[in-house]
Amino acid sequence: MDSNKKRYKVCFLVMICALVIFFFVGMGVGSADISVVDISKSLINPGDVYMGRILLSIRLPRIIAAIVLGGALSVSGYLLQIFFGNPIAGPYVLGISSAAKLFVALSMVFLLGRGVMISSLVMVIAAFIGSIIAMAAVMALAQKVRNMSLLVVCGVMIGYICSAITEFVVTFADDTNIVNLHNWSLGSFSGINMEQVLVSSVIVIIAVICTFIFSKPIGAFQLGENYARNMGVNIKRIRIILILLSSILSATVTAFAGPISFVGIAVPHIMRMAMKTAKPVVMVPGCFLGGAIITLLCDCIARTAFAPTEISISAVTSVFLAPVVIYLLVARREVSRG
Amino acid sequence: MDKGIRLEDLKVGYGTSIVLNNVNIDILPGEIVCLIGANGAGKSTVLKTIVRQLKKLEGSIIIDGVNEANLREEDVAKSVSMVMTERIHPELMTCFEVVATGRYPYTGRLGFLSDEDKEAVNYAIDLVGARKIIDKDFSKISDGQKQRIMLARAICQDTGIMVLDEPTSFLDLQYKLDILKVIKKMAKEKNVAVLMSIHELEFVPAVADKVIGIAGDEVYVTGSPEEVLTGANLETMYKMTPGTGEIICSGLWNYSTSIRRLL
Numbered sequence: 001m002d003s004n005k006k007r008y009k010v011c012f013l014v015m016i017c018a019l020v021i022f023f024f025v026g027m028g029v030g031s032a033d034i035s036v037v038d039i040s041k042s043l044i045n046p047g048d049v050y051m052g053r054i055l056l057s058i059r060l061p062r063i064i065a066a067i068v069l070g071g072a073l074s075v076s077g078y079l080l081q082i083f084f085g086n087p088i089a090g091p092y093v094l095g096i097s098s099a100a101k102l103f104v105a106l107s108m109v110f111l112l113g114r115g116v117m118i119s120s121l122v123m124v125i126a127a128f129i130g131s132i133i134a135m136a137a138v139m140a141l142a143q144k145v146r147n148m149s150l151l152v153v154c155g156v157m158i159g160y161i162c163s164a165i166t167e168f169v170v171t172f173a174d175d176t177n178i179v180n181l182h183n184w185s186l187g188s189f190s191g192i193n194m195e196q197v198l199v200s201s202v203i204v205i206i207a208v209i210c211t212f213i214f215s216k217p218i219g220a221f222q223l224g225e226n227y228a229r230n231m232g233v234n235i236k237r238i239r240i241i242l243i244l245l246s247s248i249l250s251a252t253v254t255a256f257a258g259p260i261s262f263v264g265i266a267v268p269h270i271m272r273m274a275m276k277t278a279k280p281v282v283m284v285p286g287c288f289l290g291g292a293i294i295t296l297l298c299d300c301i302a303r304t305a306f307a308p309t310e311i312s313i314s315a316v317t318s319v320f321l322a323p324v325v326i327y328l329l330v331a332r333r334e335v336s337r338g
Numbered sequence: 339m340d341k342g343i344r345l346e347d348l349k350v351g352y353g354t355s356i357v358l359n360n361v362n363i364d365i366l367p368g369e370i371v372c373l374i375g376a377n378g379a380g381k382s383t384v385l386k387t388i389v390r391q392l393k394k395l396e397g398s399i400i401i402d403g404v405n406e407a408n409l410r411e412e413d414v415a416k417s418v419s420m421v422m423t424e425r426i427h428p429e430l431m432t433c434f435e436v437v438a439t440g441r442y443p444y445t446g447r448l449g450f451l452s453d454e455d456k457e458a459v460n461y462a463i464d465l466v467g468a469r470k471i472i473d474k475d476f477s478k479i480s481d482g483q484k485q486r487i488m489l490a491r492a493i494c495q496d497t498g499i500m501v502l503d504e505p506t507s508f509l510d511l512q513y514k515l516d517i518l519k520v521i522k523k524m525a526k527e528k529n530v531a532v533l534m535s536i537h538e539l540e541f542v543p544a545v546a547d548k549v550i551g552i553a554g555d556e557v558y559v560t561g562s563p564e565e566v567l568t569g570a571n572l573e574t575m576y577k578m579t580p581g582t583g584e585i586i587c588s589g590l591w592n593y594s595t596s597i598r599r600l601l
């Protein structure tokens with residue numbers, strides 16, 4: 001028992017250090033390289049210098065967004081995996097992110113076309129409605145197909161359908177505001193502003209704290225519904241809580257950064273391997289930190305690898321995390337055979 | 339009736355299809371009641387209904403003197419523990435952690451174990467003789483060991499009623515004896531009311547205070563092992579050729595006398 005606690009401590013310490021390091025790396029690298037000393041100076045005393053403006057109005061919101069939304073995505077994936085009792089679930093592979101994206105795009109085109117400016121909150125609500133609808137579709141499918149790999153294939157298909165419709169809508173929308181949608185619909189943290197960061201942070205922090213508070217029933221749910229009920233868990237309630245929390249988290253991410261692939265599915269698994277536990281009390285903060293670090297790192301790569309051209313964040317996360325998902329699928333196959 | 343469990347005119351089944359009618363059973367503290375019958379006769383259906391996996395169709399379940407319909411999940415969890423045939427697949431949980439989930443109804447908001455909880459978990463682990471495997475990954479131990487762990491889990495839930503669905507199936511002889519010994523000990527020393535289904539009739543006389551035999555879609559016979567385990571009853575319950583019941587019974591009673599000496 002004590003060796004476990006030590007392992008958790010080391011993992012958390014390493015992750016916090018990594019987060020701090022990547023924070024400064026993220027602030028420093030880009031089209032204009034800035035040294036750590038200068039970053040610290042302008043953070044403490046935001047002057048009117050050119051450097052400070054880049055840092056505070058462009059890089060800082062982007063980095064906070066990557067941290068908060070990356071963490072949210074991975075906690076969302078963790079909750080979905082518990083809900084479906086399966087390690088190969090995530091908001092992206094189940095099509096939930098893409099459905100959220102479709103609803104945001106539709107509401108933008110519809111409202112902007114009528115000259116209404118869209119607030120951040122409206123985008124989150126639109127994304128949430130899309131998430132819930134996709135979740136309902138996946139749950140209906142899950143009752144028909146017991147095989148999880150097949151369910152994932154169905155989810156990917158739902159994702160393709162939603163992406164195709166989004167593409168269609170965006171292409172034929174004439175408003176100039178919507179031109180930006182193209183970048184966003186592939187997944188990107190670029191152009192995110194401080195107001196959006198604030199709104200998303202508030203939602204995500206509340207949702208993650210709620211998740212942590214429900215650690216106990218979520219942990220019981222991991223033993224299967226029947227045993228959870230026998231432990232005194234209200235099954236109906238915990239199912240609704242899992243759906244709502246995972247949808248709110250993934251909807252917030254999609255509303256501001258578009259669909260980001262594979263973070264939600266792969267990070268919880270990486271954390272499980274690192275921590276050697278599946279306990280929610282450890283996993284919820286662990287997933288949040290892990291998701292934050294990986295997303296932040298991938299975002300840094302996305303904007304610096306081929307600078308000044310930026311690539312979509314999903315391109316980077318796919319390269320790093322899709323192999324983890326393939327490994328998961330293969331490893332599971334062996335388990336079911338044995 | 340104060341403690342224990344009573345089933346009154348219980349009708350169980352799946353949705354609209356009724357599996358078993360008019361189940362009336364009283365199980366008092368310290369008593370072991372065995373439920374016997376052919377495959378698919380409805381033994382598991384009754385047990386699943388008691389632990390709320392299935393909705394009861396009619397009748398009532400009285401738990402410690404209170405109608406179950408008026409109890410919340412949390413209350414039932416402190417009164418009824420279970421070991422079912424369903425396999426669980428917890429990820430990355432040690433045997434200790436699986437047993438400790440039995441303490442769920444007693445732990446605080448985040449589910450951390452108090453010293454008292456740990457004591458109860460350790461007591462249950464020692465009782466089933468699983469001390470050696472507590473740090474092993476639950477998914478990597480044998481079926482017999484899993485069954486021990488699941489029993490320890492139910493024991494540390496510290497309830498007055500235990501519901502066990504075929505706790506001895508698929509185990510080797512020694513495991514069967516070990517598991518039954520523990521169950522008997524719980525009933526006789528901890529005054530637990532036990533309702534269990536079982537296929538191995540030769541073990542029934544050694545553990546059961548009362549036996550309930552199911553045939554057709556109702557309770558066919560209730561009574562002591564001597565009253566229930568007769569050739570004629572077996573022939574009806576298991577749809578055997580007339581005359582074969584007697585042959586089985588004579589051997590069965592010999593074997594079970596030996597087993598009784600071991601338990």
